[in-house]
Amino acid sequence: MSDANDILAANAAFYAAFAAGDFAALAALWADGDGISCIHPGWPAIVGRNAVIGSWRDILSNPARPQIVCAEPHAIVDRDHGHVVCLELVDGAALAAANHFARVGGAWRMVHHQSSAIAQMISPDDNADGRSLH
Numbered sequence: 039m040s041d042a043n044d045i046l047a048a049n050a051a052f053y054a055a056f057a058a059g060d061f062a063a064l065a066a067l068w069a070d071g072d073g074i075s076c077i078h079p080g081w082p083a084i085v086g087r088n089a090v091i092g093s094w095r096d097i098l099s100n101p102a103r104p105q106i107v108c109a110e111p112h113a114i115v116d117r118d119h120g121h122v123v124c125l126e127l128v129d130g131a132a133l134a135a136a137n138h139f140a141r142v143g144g145a146w147r148m149v150h151h152q153s154s155a156i157a158q159m160i161s162p163d164d165n166a167d168g169r170s171l172h
Contacts, residue, residue: 041120041146042113045139048146049122052137053108061098065091069140069147077152079133104128108135120146125156132156 048067055063068074072086076093084090097103109132111124118141126133138150 041115041141045113045115045120045122045146046111048139048148049108049111049113049124049137052148052151053106056098056106059098059103061095064094064098067148069142069149073149075150077154079153079155121150126153 052064052067055061055067068087068091070087072088074085074087074090076084076090078084078093078097081093084093105128107127109125109127111122113120113122119139121136121138123134123136126135133153134156135151135153137148139146140149141147
């Protein structure tokens with residue numbers, strides 16, 4: 039499997055753990071050190087393993103948490119670092135998301151997640167260089 043496919047698999051595991059409400063699986067996907075971060079939509083930046091993992095524990099324990107589907111994932115890899123840019127479909131709304139990974143002990147582990155609202159969807163025809171996902 040290529041690094042890009044491995045990162046896409048790690049990204050898919052992240053969204054599967056979220057959908058299943060599986061906190062242990064979701065926490066295991068994150069790197070262990072304090073050099074991790076997360077920005078949930080509308081939240082301030084969260085830095086450090088305890089704070090980041092705690093935010094996911096709080097979200098997953100909320101029975102009214104939204105259902106999130108990852109769409110159009112695209113992996114970008116540079117040696118031992120990579121990220122996935124994608125859409126998050128949340129209760130009918132689209133968010134832009136970036137999930138950053140680092141190779142740790144031979145496995146791709148998440149080091150940053152950020153998701154934010156999209157002002158408007160842009161079709162590839164509207165983008166001059168044709169490289170935008172949306």
